[in-house]
Amino acid sequence: MKTELYIIGGFLGSGKTTLLLQLLEKEKKAGRKVAVLMNEIGAMSVDSALLGEETAVRDMLNGCICCTIKDEIEVELLTLYKDHRPDVIYIETTGAAHPMEVLDACTSPIIAMQIDVKGILTLVDCARWMERNRLPIAHRKLMEDQARWSDVVALTKIDLVNEKALAEVKKGIRSLNEKVDLREMSFGKMEGGITFGGGSRSAEDHHVHHHLHVRTFAYEFVNHVPRAAFIKWVEKLPDSVLRIKGFVKFEDSGERPELFQYAYGVPFFQPQPMKLQTVIVIIGDGLDEEVLRKQLNKLEGVF
Numbered sequence: 001m002k003t004e005l006y007i008i009g010g011f012l013g014s015g016k017t018t019l020l021l022q023l024l025e026k027e028k029k030a031g032r033k034v035a036v037l038m039n040e041i042g043a044m045s046v047d048s049a050l051l052g053e054e055t056a057v058r059d060m061l062n063g064c065i066c067c068t069i070k071d072e073i074e075v076e077l078l079t080l081y082k083d084h085r086p087d088v089i090y091i092e093t094t095g096a097a098h099p100m101e102v103l104d105a106c107t108s109p110i111i112a113m114q115i116d117v118k119g120i121l122t123l124v125d126c127a128r129w130m131e132r133n134r135l136p137i138a139h140r141k142l143m144e145d146q147a148r149w150s151d152v153v154a155l156t157k158i159d160l161v162n163e164k165a166l167a168e169v170k171k172g173i174r175s176l177n178e179k180v181d182l183r184e185m186s187f188g189k190m191e192g193g194i195t196f197g198g199g200s201r202s203a204e205d206h207h208v209h210h211h212l213h214v215r216t217f218a219y220e221f222v223n224h225v226p227r228a229a230f231i232k233w234v235e236k237l238p239d240s241v242l243r244i245k246g247f248v249k250f251e252d253s254g255e256r257p258e259l260f261q262y263a264y265g266v267p268f269f270q271p272q273p274m275k276l277q278t279v280i281v282i283i284g285d286g287l288d289e290e291v292l293r294k295q296l297n298k299l300e301g302v303f
């Protein structure tokens with residue numbers, strides 16, 4: 001069984017650690033093994049000390065997960081997987097992280113067969129959201145992108161705003177992300193209970209997963225692939241496919257796989273010097289996994 005991975009984001013001080021503590025309690029009650037990857041920009045992690053000794057924690061310090069230390073994430077995730085075989089990993093990102101960049105960093109083809117990214121949860125501090133127009137434009141855009149690309153948005157610090165403001169925050173977030181599962185949260189306690197994580201077996205979680213729109217899908221090739229047919233497949237990909245990365249062995253390049261990258265409609269190939277697992281990861285908005293799987297099966301002659 002693959003390890004589930006959830007990404008928790010949101011601006012500085014929006015309540016991520018407060019929520020994480022609640023999530024850990026829930027997972028513990030469900031008897032699930034949890035690991036946490038904390039990303040803090042400073043040189044010392046304050047938050048990880050709060051999580052208790054039973055939880056496997058790794059810190060990524062001195063940089064933001066989605067930019068300066070992006071490459072470290074696959075090593076950290078692989079280490080957590082190999083050392084602890086957790087049922088679930090939670091990543092708490094810095095407030096400066098862009099959710100799509102974090103998702104990109106977490107979907108390395110090296111770990112895609114072990115780790116399944118289940119969703120992105122963003123915490124929005126209502127008072128800060130109301131004042132976002134006073135922020136520098138880049139900060140405001142980041143705050144809005146965090147809400148736009150999330151599966152679940154939890155509104156925090158609702159005790160600090162009035163009902164009218166709360167309604168306005170909800171309206172603003174819905175206008176950016178109409179499919180979002182929008183919840184109110186008070187000191188880590190989520191409206192309707194925490195249905196983010198806690199095992200994919202429950203009906204509640206099925207509800208959350210059903211709403212995921214940015215999805216990732218990993219496909220492992222068993223055979224070599226004809227290059228021309230692969231390029232034709234890439235050219236016909238629907239707009240819902242945002243990104244692909246991974247390793248493919250082509251019939252004309254023997255045992256040496258090629259790194260394949262695809263972003264915003266542009267493909268890129270690069271021969272690799274060593275043998276690698278031939279896995280590609282597809283990231284998209286509302287992907288139809290079954291259709292893609294059938295197309296890839298056909299490409300490599302698997303029926």
Ligand SMILES: Nc1nc2c(ncn2[C@@H]2O[C@H](COP(=O)(O)OP(=O)(O)OP(=O)(O)O)[C@@H](O)[C@H]2O)c(=O)[nH]1
Pocket residue numbers: 010011012013014015016017018019047094095156157158159160185186187188
């Ligand atoms: N008023 C109010 N305060 C809250 C709520 N949730 C969390 N806080 C407080 O907000 C502060 C920041 O919470 P954290 O959970 O540390 O936030 P964070 O997002 O992990 O912070 P960083 O790691 O610094 O980005 C703490 O003092 C919390 O007690 C809430 O619902 N209402």
